[in-house]
Amino acid sequence: MNEDDTSGERERAGTGPDKPSGGGRPRRPAEPGGGILMGRPFGVPVYVAPSWFVVAALITWVFGGQLDRVLPELGNARYLVSLFFAVAFYASVLVHELAHTVAALRFKLPVRRIQLQFFGGVSEIEKETETPGREFWLAFVGPLLSLALAGVFYLGLYAVEPGTVPGVLLAGLMISNLIVAAFNLLPGLPLDGGRMLRAVVWKITGRPMAGTVAAAWVGRALAVAVLIGLPLLTHTGALGNSTEDIGGMETVTDALLAAILAAIIWTGAGNSLRMARLREHLPELAARALTRRAVPVESDTPLSEALRRANEAGARALVVVDGHGDPTGLVREAAIVGVPEHRRPWVAVSGLAQDLTEGMKVPAELAGEALLDTLRATPATEYLVVEETGEIYGVLSAADVERAFVAAMARPGS
Secondary structure (H helix, E strand, O other): OEEEEOOOOOOOOOOOOOOOOOOOOOOOOOOOOOOOOEEHHOOOOOOEOHHHHHHHHHHHHHHHHHHHOOHHHHHHHHHHHHHHHHHHHHHHHHHHHHHHHHOOOOOOOOOOEEEEEEEEEEEEEOOOOOOOOHHHHHHHHHHHHHHHHHHHHHHHOOOOOOOHHHHHHHHHHHHHHHHHHHHHOOOOOHHHHHHHHHHHHHHHHHHHHHHHHHHHHHHHHHHHHHHHHHHHHHHHOOOEEEEEEEOOHHHHHHHHHHHHHHHHHHHHHHHHHHHHHHHHHEHHHHHHHOEEOOOEOOOOHHHHHHHHHHHHOOOOOEEEEEOOEEEEEOOOOHHHHHOOOOHHHHOEEHHHEEEEOOHHHEEEEOEEEHHHHHHHOOOOOOEEEOOOOOEEEEEEEEEHHHHHHHHHHHHHOO
């Protein structure tokens, strides 16, 4: 019960919601948020979302009711035991997510954050794995750690007396980790099993997109199966529960839980598919193809004269240069529009230029995620595109990149 996101938009472009446990402009928040910061294991921030407290309260209430039947002598203290169980269970989910994180870091994939939330956890891995083998292993380590934890809790049962608080807690944690592992091994996105299926199809076909399409549609089928099957299994007693205890409220609760799980799986599968299609088209975002032709002008050149030279050259951008021809600034398109035509002969381009920093110089050969990462690192409205020799190639507008980015998201996959 957890999900992984590699995205830069990834899905922000990456491993993307991955499993319930259970764009717009391409830009990166300066600091990942999403709740209360609990620590930074392996340098990755771990947040607890506000929704976790809702789940913790629900687990405390439900597990407390079960303890009342098993250990009635506890009285109201059963809720303290139940709260401990809720915290211990989510600690197990965190271990599951840390397994994904450690594997990602070993493969040199940046991890933006881990977040514990309503239906488990999410590890936001920001880049795509390079091979199907790594994709399979990155997905498998989470359920593998959950199975290992279940084994540890099972062995712990031999060290305690049955029918005691430690025995009940260890049994509950063993069962919950088995459920987490089994659920996440289901072969559909956004679950870990879906990513494993994606890796297998990718290996067979040689096409990552083929694997994503297959795993996403299996994920959607799983969502329908959960929506219909979970209430049916509970109502018929197929899960080992007594049908005599099932009332109207239990039926509504089961249906609501099934609907939430189905919605998470369906949405995650759709997001995985959409982001995979975007990544497939990202190489089309090439600096050289999107760059506007520019003309160099000295800082004291009147705007009207600079625009006349640009029109004669068929250029759409202005680069301010010093007396040696070295670029020092970029004339902002928005600033040009803001100057009335009758004032343009009296306004020097230097007054409309943005000083050129090293981060605003973009190699002409950049494309795809490398281009987006470079622009995110230094937010600006325009960038100077240069050849390897340092020669000016032109000016890249952030608005042009944004339009191409949105077009790539809207374009159907191949």
